[in-house]
Amino acid sequence: MADGEAVSNKQVIFRDYVSGFPKESDMYVTTSTISLKVPEGSEAVLVKNLYLSCDPYMRSRMRNIQGSYVEPFKPGSPITGYGVAKVLDSRHPDFRTGDLVWGITGWEEYSLITTDERLFKIQHTDVPLSYYTGILGMAGMTAYSGFYEICSPKKGEYVFISAASGAVGQLVGQFAKLLGCYVVGSAGTKEKVDLLKNKFGFDEAFNYKEEQDLEACLKRYFPEGIDIYFENVGGKMLDAVLVNMRLHGRIAVCGMISQYNLEEPEGVRNLFTIVTKRIRMEGFLVFDYYHLYPKFLDLIMPYIREGKIVYVEDIAEGLESAPTALIGLYSGRNVGKQVVVVARE
Amino acid sequence: MADGEAVSNKQVIFRDYVSGFPKESDMYVTTSTISLKVPEGSEAVLVKNLYLSCDPYMRSRMRNIQGSYVEPFKPGSPITGYGVAKVLDSRHPDFRTGDLVWGITGWEEYSLITTDERLFKIQHTDVPLSYYTGILGMAGMTAYSGFYEICSPKKGEYVFISAASGAVGQLVGQFAKLLGCYVVGSAGTKEKVDLLKNKFGFDEAFNYKEEQDLEACLKRYFPEGIDIYFENVGGKMLDAVLVNMRLHGRIAVCGMISQYNLEEPEGVRNLFTIVTKRIRMEGFLVFDYYHLYPKFLDLIMPYIREGKIVYVEDIAEGLESAPTALIGLYSGRNVGKQVVVVARE
Structure with missing residues (x-):
């Protein structure tokens, strides 16, 4: 040297x-x-x-x-x-x-x-x-493994994604749309909501900061209930989602960003719906899925090249x-x- | 008539x-x-x-x-x-x-x-x-379907059961022991704790009402952490369990009896461990599993007759x-x- x-x-x-x-x-x-x-x-x-x-x-x-x-x-x-x-x-x-x-x-x-x-x-x-x-790194693999490995998604299901314009959320929504799901996302500004609807092709999107009653808001967007919740935020949103889940719904817990800077996390009160609706709520970390990276690239590269997935x-x-x-x-x-x-x- | x-x-x-x-x-x-x-x-x-x-x-x-x-x-x-x-x-x-x-x-x-x-x-x-x-009816089928269908139990795993001396809990514990798991139960009186240890063959049991710090208590009984939690009570116990779970642990949510008579359920604060420990938390109802009743009887009748399962x-x-x-x-x-x-x- x-x-x-x-x-x-x-x-x-x-x-x-x-x-x-x-x-x-x-x-x-x-x-x-x-x-x-x-x-x-x-x-x-x-x-x-x-x-x-x-x-x-x-x-x-x-x-x-x-x-x-x-x-x-x-x-x-x-x-x-x-x-x-x-x-x-x-x-x-x-x-x-x-x-x-x-x-x-x-x-x-x-x-x-x-x-x-x-x-x-x-x-x-x-x-x-x-x-x-x-999209081609950790966040992409997070979206891929969380959606396909944890959510058990099926065509036609009702999918809700919080923090949906983030690196992970925008991709989960597009995967879900490609599969034929109905997809709604939440975000925190009008600009992000516009992105979700006009750029990423979500069916609907809303600004959670403008909603006084998240439970009622989700009921408006999901009159039939939510089959899949891709959880990025935690706290009050999770509570509102729980009461709007459908029977045998799935919650993939990717993160809880609303809680990270609190001294003590907010309490989640509606957990008993996990029983009444037979909900599976599962946390995951991308580290456990990196062996799927080549499979992920095979799926996503053509979509990116053809413009079917945007970022x-x-x-x-x-x-x-x-x-x-x-x-x-x-x-x-x-x-x-x-x-x-x-x-x- | x-x-x-x-x-x-x-x-x-x-x-x-x-x-x-x-x-x-x-x-x-x-x-x-x-x-x-x-x-x-x-x-x-x-x-x-x-x-x-x-x-x-x-x-x-x-x-x-x-x-x-x-x-x-x-x-x-x-x-x-x-x-x-x-x-x-x-x-x-x-x-x-x-x-x-x-x-x-x-x-x-x-x-x-x-x-x-x-x-x-x-x-x-x-x-x-x-x-x-x-044991041969709804509670038995609840224990059976919850343990075998939801918990994905393996020999040698660490199992915790709350409300363990109840109709469902006592049976889950005995199923887990027969599979070769380490089993601890909680109950609310000395008499019930004695039953768990001396009659049902649990490895350990404790009276949750005598524990000031449930989190520390569980750490004592599970220094390696909990693989499977069979949840019957909810609230503070669930919070204490969450921080004591092992990687890839499973929580079968059967009930939350501590919450049923509250005007508003207690908030559960430690849910983020679902992500860090990659926990699967799943609710279930026995109604979905009654088609397994003949299979259940085939398993349990010999155990009852031979005294390997008591009630x-x-x-x-x-x-x-x-x-x-x-x-x-x-x-x-x-x-x-x-x-x-x-x-x-």
């Missing part, structure tokens, strides 16, 4: 554990240096980061809870998360210089990725590379914009999948 | 819909008359009631909620519920005079059962007839004792399955 190869490396550092609502000042941007060579004796990969993904689950990593499904961020170290990157140097047998990859990387210009992290080689480059932070991203430019972009997720400021561009190639 | 055949018929009448905790005075005992012949042109069955079943779900029928999974009781009419009876007259092709049956009947000495109600002919009479109000009943004598017996369920006064004897033959 020659000294001359060390370059400056801008980074987004996680300051310290957060309680309540996260703020931009819980992160800061700094510059360190990095060697662009993988150290001898390691099987690591050295990458240049191109696109970074802002995902709701990252809130969990801002808490100092050990033994959870994700490790906490390390105070004083860069944020880590899903991203798209280009391999500059590799001592890993599966990757070589010039490869494009997606997987867990750092919020910085260059990252040394150790081999125990999951990394996928990008095969199809006839779509925007940023798609691999979302909306909210692009923030530059590492400096990353803290604002991430925080914005929790107030629903982003429209579509929130991406941060570090570099375009 | 000759007038001379009309006999007096003692009945337990449902007075009116109930909010909050039901009281004995929500029912009253009266005497009317009944003809012991089935009217011509009907396919009904006329029975003499022998044993009546007191079941937690009956609380739901004291509310005036239409379109639920069970019909409300009719104010001014006898309570209806599961029972064992002897056929005195029949115009139904499947039943004849002298048959013993179990199914939905009235809380009275004699009932005219119309054919749209589910009625099973009793084949095995080498066990106490009262068993068909519980405890709490017998109340006479129709007059029925209101007290039913109300007692909701304060946990009964020890074992609550039965009311109307007549022994």
Whole structure:
């Protein structure tokens, strides 16, 4: 490792554990240096980061809870998360210089990725590379596994999706429409509701912030009840959905973003309907389904190429914009999948 | 129908819909008359009631909620519920005079059962007839379908059962032990806890009323976590269980008796663990599984005859004792399955 190869490396550092609502000042941007060579004796990969993904689950990593499904961020170290990157140097047998990859990387210009992290080689480059932070990456696999593996969907069923314009929700809705379901989504702004109806082809959509009575609202959109609820928000919405479920309905629990910043989660009161309606409510994590990734690509690539599945991203430019972009997720400021561009190639 | 055949018929009448905790005075005992012949042109069955079943779900029928999974009781009419009876007259092709049956009947000495109600002919009479109000009837089928069809149990798994000394719980625990699971039950008195450990062969049992911190209590009994929770109570216990579940755990929701008499159900706060632990939580109703009844009998009859499955009943004598017996369920006064004897033959 020659000294001359060390370059400056801008980074987004996680300051310290957060309680309540996260703020931009819980992160800061700094510059360190990095060697662009993988150290001898390691099987690591050295990458240049191109696109970074802002995902709701990252809130969990801002808490100092050990033994959870994700490790906490390390105070004083860069944020880590899903991203798209280009391999500059590799001592890993599966990757070589010039490869494009997606997987867990750092919020910085260059990252040394150790081999125990999951990394996928990008095969199809006839779509925007940023798609691999979302529809062709973790969010896409989340939508795919949650909908097809957990929801047991059937043609003609009534499907409701909360946080429906997000990276996962927009795709679940389109999968459901392609299967012949009736699909309604909720979102938090008029712009997002318009997207759902006019861009993603949902049958109906509503702004949950404008509804005084979510239970009555869902009854309007689902006079026959809901067969499938793709749950992204939790809390009051879940309570309203429970009383509107049909017999033998299914609830795929993907996330509960409305609860992540509360000191104590809201209580859900209508759980007894799980018995009376014989509901199956099942949580899932995408990590358990990555073995299906090739099958997923076979399904979705033709749909994307033919324009039968569309995708909306909210692009923030530059590492400096990353803290604002991430925080914005929790107030629903982003429209579509929130991406941060570090570099375009 | 000759007038001379009309006999007096003692009945337990449902007075009116109930909010909050039901009281004995929500029912009253009266005497009317009944003809012991089935009217011509009907396919009904006329029975003499022998044993009546007191079941937690009956609380739901004291509310005036239409379109639920069970019909409300009719104010001014006898309570209806599961029972064992002897056929005195029949115009139904499947039943004849002298048959013993179990199914939905009235809380009275004699009932005219119309054919749209589910009625099973009793084949095995080498066990106490009262068993068909519980272990060989609805409660047995509830335990069987809930455990084998919903819990996906495997040998060696960690199983927790609440309200474990009740008609359903005691049987679920014994099924789990026979499969080679580690089984812990909760109940509300020392006597019930002793029963669980000494009579039903549970590995451990505890009195939930003596535990200040249910979450810590469950951690003591399940240092490795809970694979299967058979849910009978809801509320705080469910919250405590959720944080103690293992990865890919299953919660079979059979009932939530702690919630039935509340004006508003308690909120359950720890639902997000459904995601992090990938938990499947599924409600079920025995009505969906009665087609398995012959298979169930094939399994359980040998166990009962060989003493490998035991069963405890709490017998109340006479129709007059029925209101007290039913109300007692909701304060946990009964020890074992609550039965009311109307007549022994």
